[in-house]
Amino acid sequence: MRSGPFGRLARDRRGAAAVEFALVGSALVMTIVFLMMVGLFLYINQALDRATDLAARQIMIGTVQKANLSQAAFRTTVVCPALPAPINCDDVIVNVQTLAKAAQPGGYYALVNANQTGLVVPALSNATAQFNPGTQGAYVYLQVVYPLTILPAFMTSMLGANYSYKGAPAYLTVATAAFRNEQY
Numbered sequence: 001m002r003s004g005p006f007g008r009l010a011r012d013r014r015g016a017a018a019v020e021f022a023l024v025g026s027a028l029v030m031t032i033v034f035l036m037m038v039g040l041f042l043y044i045n046q047a048l049d050r051a052t053d054l055a056a057r058q059i060m061i062g063t064v065q066k067a068n069l070s071q072a073a074f075r076t077t078v079v080c081p082a083l084p085a086p087i088n089c090d091d092v093i094v095n096v097q098t099l100a101k102a103a104q105p106g107g108y109y110a111l112v113n114a115n116q117t118g119l120v121v122p123a124l125s126n127a128t129a130q131f132n133p134g135t136q137g138a139y140v141y142l143q144v145v146y147p148l149t150i151l152p153a154f155m156t157s158m159l160g161a162n163y164s165y166k167g168a169p170a171y172l173t174v175a176t177a178a179f180r181n182e183q184y
Helices: 005-011 016-060 063-067 071-082 107-111 153-158
Strands: 093-099 139-148 163-165 168-180
Touching: 016 063, 016 071, 016 139, 016 168, 063 071, 071 093
Parallel strands: none
Antiparallel strands: 093 139, 139 168, 163 168
16 A cells, blocks of 8 residues: 555545546436437427418418418518427528429429429528519419527537528528419
8 A cells, every 4th residue: 555645535435425426427417418419409399380381371371371461571570489498589490482383394493402402491591582472373483591699619519510600600491382372
């Protein structure tokens, strides 16, 4: 056995639990924070899907066309009231476009990226997004995007997000609906 000040320190067991928790505690806290962030992401994604479904129905039955709503009015009176409080309505991007029915690949193929591995993401600005809810019988594509900027940078890169919104790394939560307008 050692003697002297270092020997006594090596044999001393007081505070061992605090040291062990310091070693394991940070990993535990990081795991809890990560799970909370994933839960928030899933909650916001589901809420965006629900709001998109409700908004698509309003376009499909002609309510939006009869009210002659602008893009801003559609976003603030139809989409945003269906969203939960954590989602800032000013950051919600709405893109509504009609597509022609075609016998050859066209129409919906305009919405797919060149590799056909995913959808084309519109510009992250309502000023450049399209808004054309169409007429009776038109084929309509509704895309609602919410840039989730509250995730830490390492999480957005882990999720494969390479977007930037207002200077911050963002993971895009996207909800889409493709439908044909009814004969209202």
